[in-house]
């Protein structure tokens with residue numbers, strides 16, 4: 001059983017556009033046009049895509065906040081439409097921008113409140129809230145009212161809230177947006193820990209470097225469909241991206257830089273080193289530049305436009 005399985009999801013938004021003072025025209029936005037994806041247990045899956053591609057819509061459908069027009073999705077084995085309450089118990093959700101905290105209550109009180117909503121006893125909720133506040137580096141501000149929290153503190157509290165009932169499946173819509181580099185790194189570590197506990201995590205992000213670092217698999221979504229999927233490495237390989245092997249060599253006081261593209265950088269590096277040392281060069285520096293997921297992303301998405 002997959003942790004998350006979405007099959008052919010379609011979602012249209014109907015709106016009205018002003019075309020003059022009184023006249024309105026009906027508009028239909030097809031946010032999802034047959035989106036499918038599967039996430040395994042023990043896996044972090046990253047949904048990438050340009051603005052408006054349908055990432056948040058996907059997360060909202062999978063977390064029962066929106067109902068798809070067609071297609072279906074199972075989370076922890078439960079249908080997101082027909083068994084919405086079972087799905088809600090099985091998931092933790094962070095949406096961006098976050099809403100729903102009580103501004104006068106402290107971070108701690110907010111977490112306890114949400115823990116109680118999930119059916120935890122007062123004692124368990126308090127213990128869990130304390131633990132999560134510590135994990136998110138908020139212990140010093142746990143008794144300050146939420147309205148005094150900075151953007152980054154709010155983001156961290158939102159993650160803590162998503163984990164209060166220890167859900168097996170976690171959805172994170174742009175979890176590190178607005179976080180400083182140290183907090184962002186903490187969050188990435190936390191995400192890896194969640195995977196280590198066997199959970200499934202689906203996150204969206206615009207930070208490709210981060211996705212590459214934290215995700216086992218990535219789906220690139222464009223115009224409401226996943227157009228390519230795989231591990232970051234697979235995706236880059238499938239697109240035919242090559243490593244660049246770079247060597248700085250020196251002979252008779254003259255420095256040269258040698259570059260060669262390769263799919264097998266280690267072999268290439270060895271060959272170049274043998275060749276140049278054989279020719280009496282001294283090698284002063286070597287570097288292998290890995291193609292980035294960013295290049296892959298830009299290429300796939302601009303082909304789609």
Ligand SMILES: Nc1ncnc2c1ncn2[C@@H]1O[C@H](COP(=O)(O)OP(=O)(O)OP(=O)(O)O)[C@@H](O)[C@H]1O
Nearest residue numbers: 013015029031049050051052053054055056057058
């Ligand atoms: N409630 C809504 N009413 C009308 N249109 C909507 C609504 N929510 C989303 N859309 C439209 O659906 C499309 C997908 O939006 P969505 O928020 O899923 O994109 P996204 O991939 O999360 O983008 P971003 O990277 O900017 O967060 C967009 O064209 C958006 O304008």
Ligand SMILES: [Mg+2]
Nearest residue numbers: 055056057173
């Ligand atoms: Mg979004």
